[in-house]
Amino acid sequence: MTQPDARPSVGWKEPPPQHTPRLRLKPKGPLTGRVDGAWWPHTDDLEAEVPDLLAVLSVRLGPISYVLYKMTEWVKARTKMPIGDRFVRLGGYQRQPSNTVEVQGLGGRKVVLLVVPAATDPEGAHAIMMAASAPENASSVEDLLAAGDDA
Template sequence: MTSGPHTVTAPAAEEHALRLRLKPKGPTTGYVDGAWWPRSADLVGELPELFAVLAVRLGRIERVTFHLGDFSEPPRRIVYDGERVRLEGFRAQRPGTVTVIGASDRHRVTLLTVPSDTDPDVAHDVQMTAAHRDNTDTVETLRDRLK
């Protein structure tokens, strides 16, 4: 990973919607809190839109963890909304997941990441399944549905 913070900004009004589905707030069930379908493997380029939505649930974003093989090599830190956010890749993290952690109370959201080149109908179905309130499928089961 490269070092040094990179500044990213909240997105302006876009012509495309963020491809994210979250379970409703409430007691957590299952292995993921929803699913995210980024448009590319450029994690730094994709995070501002994701942060803009997740900040409503998590407050200030402090950290993002991901599987090292899932994204292009990002820097260790970025600056978002004037605050430093740590980006930490781990080989031990389940492939196909991203965890976004808030600064207050360390609340977190773990998302299944749908590869950017996934067929739109398949991606939509998997996102809806992952975000269903009672879904308890494992990450592996959800990823198998992407094939």
């Protein structure tokens, strides 16, 4: 006997963002490239930045279960943090690709975002985010970050 499909988002409500995150995503559909968009946080404090990001990404992914990040790029974060009435796991890894975060939903969907360093100038950050969110862009993270140098 097969189990019915779980619908983890039924009855679940993500708290709204306090501040709109600086985020650009590729359109829904067949994914191309190494990243699904770009995020430009205001600081390197993951715990302070991630609630607003998850509030927006939950529209696409449903309830968020996990955020993977490169340990050396963020202030030390706890392994779980409350988001609304749930807990989201934060997994810091040495081998996570540089300048990326991976956000996973309970239903198995995920997005990989290029993280634009917080100190990037606005013109450069805009160029990086536009390139990373272009539907057909398949550039590496390094090439996308270099796009900000040309702005």
